[in-house]
Amino acid sequence: MDLDTVKERAGPREFSPADDLPEEYREAATRMIEFHANSEIMGAYLERPFIRHAPSIDRKLAFSAKVQDEIGHGQLLYRAAESLGIKTREEMLDDLANGDGKFLNCFHYPMDSWVETPMIAFFVDGAAMRRQATLRRTSWEPYAHAMDKVCFEEGFHVKHGEDILRTLMTGSRKEQKLTQAAFETWWPRIIQFFGPTDDQSTHHDFAAAVGLKQKSNDELRNAFLDQYIPKARKYGLEIPDEPRIRERDDGTYEVVEDDLDWDEFFAIAKNEYEPGVGQIEGRRAAQEAVEWVRETIDDDATTADGHAPQAAD
Amino acid sequence: MIWEVFRQEESGEYHTHCGNVHAPDREMAKQFAAIQHGRRKPTNSLWVVPKAEVGEIDADDVAFGGTTDKSYRWATTYRTTGEDAREVVESEDEQATAEQQRGDA
Ligand SMILES: [Fe+2]
Ligand SMILES: [Fe+2]
Numbered sequence: 387m388d389l390d391t392v393k394e395r396a397g398p399r400e401f402s403p404a405d406d407l408p409e410e411y412r413e414a415a416t417r418m419i420e421f422h423a424n425s426e427i428m429g430a431y432l433e434r435p436f437i438r439h440a441p442s443i444d445r446k447l448a449f450s451a452k453v454q455d456e457i458g459h460g461q462l463l464y465r466a467a468e469s470l471g472i473k474t475r476e477e478m479l480d481d482l483a484n485g486d487g488k489f490l491n492c493f494h495y496p497m498d499s500w501v502e503t504p505m506i507a508f509f510v511d512g513a514a515m516r517r518q519a520t521l522r523r524t525s526w527e528p529y530a531h532a533m534d535k536v537c538f539e540e541g542f543h544v545k546h547g548e549d550i551l552r553t554l555m556t557g558s559r560k561e562q563k564l565t566q567a568a569f570e571t572w573w574p575r576i577i578q579f580f581g582p583t584d585d586q587s588t589h590h591d592f593a594a595a596v597g598l599k600q601k602s603n604d605e606l607r608n609a610f611l612d613q614y615i616p617k618a619r620k621y622g623l624e625i626p627d628e629p630r631i632r633e634r635d636d637g638t639y640e641v642v643e644d645d646l647d648w649d650e651f652f653a654i655a656k657n658e659y660e661p662g663v664g665q666i667e668g669r670r671a672a673q674e675a676v677e678w679v680r681e682t683i684d685d686d687a688t689t690a691d692g693h694a695p696q697a698a699d
Numbered sequence: 700m701i702w703e704v705f706r707q708e709e710s711g712e713y714h715t716h717c718g719n720v721h722a723p724d725r726e727m728a729k730q731f732a733a734i735q736h737g738r739r740k741p742t743n744s745l746w747v748v749p750k751a752e753v754g755e756i757d758a759d760d761v762a763f764g765g766t767t768d769k770s771y772r773w774a775t776t777y778r779t780t781g782e783d784a785r786e787v788v789e790s791e792d793e794q795a796t797a798e799q800q801r802g803d804a
Contacts, residue, residue, distance in 0.1 A: 399711025404744070448771040512784060519786035527711050538797075541774035541790025549777040613784045620781045 389596075396597030398523035399530045403469050411596050415526045416472040418598055423463035424482050424489035429506065430456035431669050432493050436503055448546050452507065455539050462535060466528040483670040485657050492575050494654045494662025501554055501564045505572035507547025509618075513579045513610050515540045520606070525597030548617070555621040562622065569618070570626045577629060577641060578651050580607040611639045701750040702728035708741045719750065764801065773798060 389408050392401070401407055430453045437453060440446040464475045481487040492510050497503070518540065522533045554565040581603045584590060593599035601609075615625060625631070629645035653659045657666065702722055705714035717736050722728035728747040737745055770776045774791040775798065783791070 402710075444771055447769075451769070451772045512787070515786050515790075516784065519789070530711065531713065537786060537790055538793050539790070541787050541794060542772060542777075544784070544787050545774040545777040545779055545791070546771075548779045552779060617781055 393595050396525050396595065398525065398597070399527045400525045400597060402527040403471075407470075410592070411598075412470040412472050414593055414596065415529070415598055416467050416470045418593060419463055419467035419470075419526070419529055420473065420478050420481075421488050421490075423460050423467060423478065424487045425493060426456050426460035426463060427482065428489045428493040428665060428669065429510075430460070431665065431672070432497050433503070433506060436497075436500065439500055441500065445550070449503075452543050452546065455543065459532075459536050459539075462532040463529075466526070466532045469528045470526070479673075482666070483673060485663065485666050488655065488657065491578050491651060491654045492572075494659050494665065495572075495575060496661045496665075499564070499568065501561065502568045502572065504547045504551035504554065504565070505568055505576070507543060508551050509547075509572065509576045509614060510579065511540060511543040511547055512614055512617075513576060513606075515544055516610050516613070517580075517601070517606055520600040523600050529598075551621050555623065566623060569623050573626050574629055574646050577607065577611075578646055580604075580610065582648070582651075583643060607641065608638045611641075612637070700724075700728075702732070702747040703750055703753055704732045704736050705746040705748070706736055706740065706742055707744040707746075710743050712743070714744065714746050720747070722747075 387395075387406055387408060389410060392408060392411050395401075401411070433449065433456070434453050437446055437450045440449050464478055467473065467478065468475045478487065482489075490510075492506065497506065515537065518533050518537055522530050522537060524530050524533070551565070554561050584602045584604045590599065590602060594602065611631065615631075618625060630642040632640045632642070634640055650659065654662055657663065700721070700723060701719050702725075703719045704717055706717040707714045717740075720728055720731040720735055722731050725747065729745070732745045732747050736742070774787070774794050
């Protein structure tokens with residue numbers, strides 16, 4: 387299939403591994419899905435310490451279930467990416483470990499305190515879900531199918547995150563103050579989740595033309611602010627003065643881009659932001675520490691039925 | 700040789716199991732599947748899989764979903780205020796349906 391045909395046919399769930407697709411499409415889709423998969427994994431690593439730090443048994447159980455879900459999302463997405471035939475799952479995991487794999491800006495920041503958990507589990511998961519819901523109509527069918535399952539599970543993450551926020555914001559004065567402070571720290575990062583405005587976004591046009599991406603950065607940022615500003619206010623959070631956000635007459639929002647730190651954003655995008663580098667290293671170290679478990683499983687599987695299992699399964 | 704057959708009704712949908720055919724090889728299995736399973740019901744694509752290649756684990760082997768109360772895993776457990784995002788509501792509805800079906804089984 388040539389590129390013009392792809393653009394002509396591009397529609398929800400239009401292309402599957404049975405189609406002979408041009409390299410440009412398969413590369414763009416791989417880049418997008420690999421980024422998504424890496425983000426699931428790095429997000430899970432960021433949240434993992436809070437299984438231990440959770441203040442109650444219920445929160446502990448819910449947090450461990452959520453982290454487990456996120457690792458599962460990573461697995462689903464590596465499969466969807468691998469089926470494009472550009473990169474193997476091993477190559478993607480190696481790249482994530484050696485610092486070449488890219489992932490979401492928010493997961494490059496350290497998270498130290500319990501009051502920060504709803505910033506990820508409510509706002510970042512909420513933002514991600516806005517985006518993922520639109521990707522159920524992406525043109526790469528295996529990606530859309532992965533999104534079906536991810537969206538099915540994500541409702542729990544967002545509501546659990548919101549529940550933590552509600553508890554904190556109805557807690558002691560000190561808890562409320564600390565939560566507000568955490569919100570102020572995370573808010574600009576969360577807005578940057580959606581990337582720069584459309585006219586500055588590098589990959590958008592092609593991804594949209596071939597139906598991989600369903601909504602632009604601006605549309606998604608708008609949809610997020612529209613939904614989550616009222617939610618934040620409802621729980622008594624004050625929206626920080628910066629970045630300045632102007633509501634237009636048509637109800638959409640304009641974020642003053644200059645109020646956001648784009649140098650930091652692009653350093654992060656290149657995996658050059660110090661705390662993020664530490665997190666990549668941390669995950670690589672954790673991977674290496676449990677290498678023996680994978681080896682044992684592989685050895686067992688080989689002796690059990692005489693042929694080596696396929697890497698992806 | 701028995702081949703399990705999976706039918707996809709429309710492009711982009713899931714292939715779901717719809718029966719099996721008896722055939723000597725993959726080519727014949729595809730032909731038989733097309734005739735037996737692709738003629739009347741809407742069909743965009745069929746998969747045939749040798750039965751011997753299918754692994755199965757069932758409710759006798761394992762307690763799917765565990766045996767303890769895992770309500771903390773469901774969106775429906777958490778009472779929050781204000782209007783939820785459309786996709787959160789959708790996810791919660793899907794979960795409520797799944798929970799109910801599990802209860803019925
Ligand atoms: Fe996820
Ligand atoms: Fe999540």
